[in-house]
Amino acid sequence: MKNKVKRFAAIQEIISTTVVGSQEELLQKLSEKGFELTQATLSRDLKQLKVSKTTNSQGEYIYQLPTRNLQDEGRTFGNDFPRSNAFLSIEFSGNIAVVHTRPGYASSLAYEIDETAKGTIIGTVAGEDTIIAVIKENKTAKDVTEALSKIIPSIK
Amino acid sequence: MKNKVKRFAAIQEIISTTVVGSQEELLQKLSEKGFELTQATLSRDLKQLKVSKTTNSQGEYIYQLPTRNLQDEGRTFGNDFPRSNAFLSIEFSGNIAVVHTRPGYASSLAYEIDETAKGTIIGTVAGEDTIIAVIKENKTAKDVTEALSKIIPSIK
């Protein structure tokens, strides 16, 4: 679900910037940001994100992100073709290309794109599941798809 | 109390060398080592030791000793803004719309935008307080504001 990716981002953002002492409290803050879910789901989210509950120096309970965020979630990453796996769609508007990816794969695919399409794309920005790429002047959408077909055969 | 010191050492030794999923389980192992206490006391011990409960790579719950890095808990900035207030401004340039939000609200608002303006926006990328949205070809800024007015009435 699309929602989950952004919800994960919101959870991480909240617990890294504020003191939250319980899941109910975190739920409340998520709700204020427009994410509606139950405590059960949040518990499962925290488990997936490997968030831990611990005590800060003031003796309050707090939630903490893992020190190194390996956010793989056990998907096939290194084995197969991660690039073609990650890719979902591409769409153009003017000098911008918007690439949608599977949740969490945007930045890795953006890296591949940067490398591969240096001649036709001047830069990319990646979110969780979306990449925005700026196309070089006097290059076309066709040039982009051609360049990207090297790493994404399915792009046609 | 001397007993407590030894008990603390035993707790640290156990949770750093074995997988324990609950306090009852840890209690059991402490008992095997000759420490008799109740789960209530253990809970307080763990709080003092700043032990955290988290998830390992196998998806099991485990207890974890603190890393020496005691990271401060960061700013506790406004978390009580109503959601309608997340939006601050929107500005257009060519086929790009830039939305500013209150700090931290960008990704949740981006989610709303993705959902609401599917027909006029082909993709968004969100940072902390800024969203970049790419407008579909032959759609206009007016189309965008109209679509967004559903979720942001103040957008005019």
Add this chain to the structure above:
DNA sequence: ATATTTTTTGCATAATTTTGCAGCGGTAAC
């Protein structure tokens, strides 16, 4: 498209964790 499989979610409840309170034992001041 339709069908099948997988993932996500809420509900209700179970399991676990936290805490208020009172008692105990030790210590220091009087």
Add this chain to the structure above:
DNA sequence: GTTACCGCTGCAAAATTATGCAAAAAATAT
């Protein structure tokens, strides 16, 4: 010796968190 205080503990209850299950939603295959 008595009193006051303080940290530690268990008990019981409250609070919080985790999960089995069924339904809904998405993803994927046909």
